[in-house]
Amino acid sequence: MCGIAGVIHRDGTADIGAELTAMLQAMKHRGPDSTGYAVYGPADDLVVIRFVLAEPNRSTGFGMEERLARNRMEVEARLAKIGAEVATVTNDTGYAFRATVRYSGELKPLADYLEDVPGCEVLSLGSSLEIIKDMGDASTVSDQYGLGSFRGTHGVGHVRMATESEVDLASAHPYWAYPFADVAVVHNGQLTNYHQWRRRLEQSGHRFQSECDSEIIAVYLAEKMSGGLSLETSMKDSLDDLDGVFTYVCVTGNELGIAKDEMAAKPLVLFESDELVAVATEEVSIRTLVKREVETRDPYEREVLVWQV
């Protein structure tokens, strides 16, 4: 089933961490397995890396603490070796880390080099994107990672009811569009030509973190945009290329876009005002953000809409 929510503020920064938490918590009934956020803070000249060194349900046991500490040192050493000057490294949990680095090289070698460390998975890379995901409902994850105080311009979130793959962090949304800076996707639905696209994209050099069908969308869009296409054109192309039922939201450093499949099989409701645009699987989620009667609509089949910050 799954629930997705997205918000974009047209008039500057807001408490998007708290806003998305409230929106997602209102849709807890759509998916209590895991919750994820892709939020955009103010961009600066540092690169933000969110990474994990173990799956949450495999992060304890004999010698695990030492192994995590050792791997964290290895990540920092590799960052220095590849030419990324580490500004800060903090951890919200024993296995999830946030690093800021001064780095001007290509992102793909950086991500590949870090993921070569045992257990390491880069959740997001970019100048403003931060992906936070973990097991549990929205409030649990938000409290765990201190998202309540996160300020930014836009973001998306996802509550997951696992249907196609495991309940673990690798299968939790949002997905970062490796190796593209600041691009993330959340998806509600099932894709039926997953293996076909995975083979195709792997052949052109992309890597996949999970067995989850939704990851295809992020990598597919990254591939399209690396060919010079706009987000909107890439999303329109995806309507013909992806098979199955889906509603997905894609976010970049300054855009938020939604796409619905040709059967309009999966729900999405849209609210637009001068100050903000909010999208969610159910209107009850938007009502946590705008506490009055609002004019909303359901986009129709094959609709692709993109908003700028």
Next chain:
Amino acid sequence: MASVGSLSGVSYDARGLVEPHAEMPDNIEVDGSRARFDAADLTIRQINMALRKLIYNDGIADVTVLNPSSKHSLAVGILKRCRIHFEGSPGWFACGLIDGPEVTINGRVGWSLGENMMSGVVVVERGGGSLTGAAIRGGDLIVKGDVGARTGIDQKGGTIIVMGDVGINTGFMMQRGRQIICGNAGQNLGDSMYDGQIYVAGKVSSLGVDCVPGEWTDADAELIERKFRIHGLGEPPQFEKFVCGKQLHNYDSLEPSERKLVI
């Protein structure tokens, strides 16, 4: 049975039944045979509990619910003649399985409005989501704005009137009843329908399998004129009629009770 708390503040009993010890709201104002209450801070179960108590136990014939705040499954399964008014927007599955009530909604609704409705009237002042009037068997369902995909899917009777547009697969596998659509219709209108009539005033993107233009009769004009008059919808526009081509399915169109009479 012991109830189990959860982080969302909603409690469940051991069988998973939500809010086993829900308390009757204390903000109900009763005035003769009318009652009203504010649902902003109430749970879904409390709202439905209050509606059932007022309508079944207290003999109230007219209930106004303020601020439904897009909550799901409100006014479901009310099987008695009464009036219910929502001042604001209910969420998904509103007024499902009702038999008798006249419901007015001054707002918008989510997916699956009036699902499986048996009789009564539901009037929505604004738009609706997908699956509006899915599998209804009787009554009138009127939405004054646009609705989503699969409107009246599996419809088995009754009348659905949409003043705006409808999405893809409207009237999919409908078996009986009427749909009166004043706006445009999405692709695959009336796909695999068995019977019934669909009237469209706007543009039809495409017809589904075995849905064909039908012959306009005086009875059609009379029906539309009557429905518009009863519900105060103004002057009806010019409609085109679509029916089943009867090439796809082999069936008899009798209800089980009717079949018994024939045999």
